[in-house]
Amino acid sequence: MQIRRFRAPDMRQAIRKVRDAVGPDAVILSNQRLPSGEIEITTALDYDGSLPSGLSSAPPGQRYSSSNDPKKAYQERLEQARNNQPPVKRATPEPSLFANDAFASVEKNEPSQIEEALSIKNSEKSSQLVEMERELDRLKSELKETKEQIEENSSKSSYTESPEQHIHNRLLKLGLSDIVIERIISNTPFLGREDDWKKALSFLADYLPVTRQEMSPMDGCIAFMGPTGVGKTTSIGKIAAQHVLKNGADSVVLVTTDTYRIAAHEQLRTFGRILNVPVEVVNEYSDLNEVLDKYANYSLVLVDTAGMNPRDRNLERQLKMMKKARGYLKKLLVLPCTSQRQVLKTVVDVYSQIELDGCVLSKIDESASLGEAISVVIEENLPVMFVADGQRIPDDIEPARAHNLISRAVYTAEQYGQLYGSLKYGS
Template sequence: MQIRRFRAPDMRQAIRKVRDAVGPDAVILSNQRLPTGEIEIVAALDYDGSMPTNISSKPKDKPSFSSKYQSELSSDYLGRIEEAKQAEPAYGKGARESELESPAVESRRPVKNETTSAVNNPESVKQLHDMELELKNVKAMLERSGRNEGLKRSAVDENSSRTERKLQGLGLSDAIVAQLMREVTLNGREDDWNRLLARLAETIPVASSSDELRGCIAFMGPTGVGKTTSIGKIAAQHVLKYGTGGVVLITTDTYRIAAHEQLRTFGRILNVPVEVVNEYTDLNDVLDKYADYSLVLVDTAGMNPRDSNLERQLLMMKRARANLKKMLVLPCTSQRQVLKSVVDVYSQVGLDGCVLSKLDESASLGEAVSVVVEEGLPVAYIADGQRIPDDIQAARAHNLISRVVYTAEHYSQLYGQLKYGS
């Protein structure tokens, strides 16, 4: 009987070495994990049933091999164990040697009717039994591990699906949801949701960390989005904090009858000058006139992207002084595609940021948040009411995400009450 030792990083590679070097007739006598972490297999060729004294009957450490190559071990290993089992029952009962001989063993014996050494050696039979029992235990362990892994994977998948549905319930776009699910690893713990929201907040661009805008700012956007009201709120906050000396209001809206009257009303209440830019006046001349003012707020005509007069207004903004900042007012009540089309049209003037308006009137804020994230448009202010000067504040990413979650939960509960009449 020839005995050889094989070492490999894992059981699969070790068995492959045995098959390549010795062939399918090899008998695995023992296996163990070495202190180095390698797997050592002791195999015998022309196995005669005896067990060398220097080979341990049990491995020092149970190998952790997967079910993928479990069949490679069992197909040859179990077959040889079965040969010994078939011969064992007749041992010790006075049976003749011819009755002890197994047909499978006899086929490999050079001399016919020779009894197996394993049967003549009780210790060898016991060792084979031990090896068979150990293999069965390993099989059971792998089966349990596979079931547990399947249950765990199913729980993880269910948790991911549930979390993805919650993100979609906020009104976020599919692209934003997919990005968050890729970037945040879910652990199945309660903090998964908070970590997702924190990552969402990190993706929101914010215009500035200061509490108020300074310099020359033009507010642009479709009609009815809250441009003039936002200007009145920002101007009132500045007057209350610094006085009336450094504020001026300018309007370029000469397309609608009495369109500038609301702005003039704000001017009278705040005691600040109001200038109207028309066909006889150049915007740059007016800006030069008030170059020393700390806050110059420019109101523009509200036009939708299909208005024929919009091109002239955009051209005027393009020709304006370089220090004029362009702020786009986006209503959170609009659909995501409508908001994207507005951004696409007005972005040709070089937008510096945006104001998210009408948060208090929206049933979902995720659409507006998705647009500013996808378009990379910094948020300067959020406006959530008609009160002047209270209902506007500088944008904070985490505060905005809190409003997104609150709005979704509030309207979900309200819808449930209306649906079920509770």
């Protein structure tokens, strides 16, 4: 007797495999559903009535439980023959032991009936799936109710918040500090009207200190100070280029005190060659005041200083030089709008010992929020002289105007708010 096993995704395909492989003389000994979900059929050729050890018959109480299984029907016949009992009459035709009759029976039945007849459904797994589906439906319902409750509470809060709280929340989104927001809220009456927001921004612009001075012509001496990489040298190049374009190169000189880094003054010398203006380097062999006196007849003297960390020991020497400088030297602190509020406050605190005349807000185009820098200059009462918003020379710098700067802050907050929302929700 030859035993063969066939596997297929369903019973129909399994029967077809048996029929194609061994023909109508095969006897189906058993079938089962595998853990993978496939159907496995065991067949025999030259069947002699015996069963392999792995296919032993069921217990006596269950031996005749299926009238559609050829193997069990054959066993039943053997038992009846041994006991000399007449064949049991059946209400339905007895399936043949041979494969061709089994093929016909399978092909006539529906898949659901075949599975039920062959006991290949796993009722326990089905009940577990039903229970899991019920649990998922319950969780979906709870999530939906929670979402609706949150939206309802948010809607109620938007209606119940006071005009002051509404303005407070909008100013907070600009990145402004609580100190500045409280100053605006406490000194401005809000009545819940549409123009409350414009009124708040107008008061914010009034609080913002700016230097009331046109950019050109600009007379005198100006020193640019601040940490590394904030845009001091670039700002000097922009201002010098604009002055040369309007007034010529005969009245501008560039000075650098940065001798701490290798070739630190090369960028300034490059500007000097392009603009055809003189460049002076202040080192241990020269004095800043001597250089200022040398070019006292020039209408514009721009001094570039070494960029240092507020904790750098050499910074103290740099600050002493500025303290001893001529009184007509204006000292501007360059503050990048990309820095955190606490970092900006620390820089202002360190450099304020030399009596700053104002500041330059740089890197506006790279910042996601201007509220931090605006808050610092308001709290420290540090006038803003210039705003720089790019790398183009000489275009990307202009005199500070309060209302323009506040409008830029609102625009930046709206743009980055939309960008953050699209990244968060994937829209």
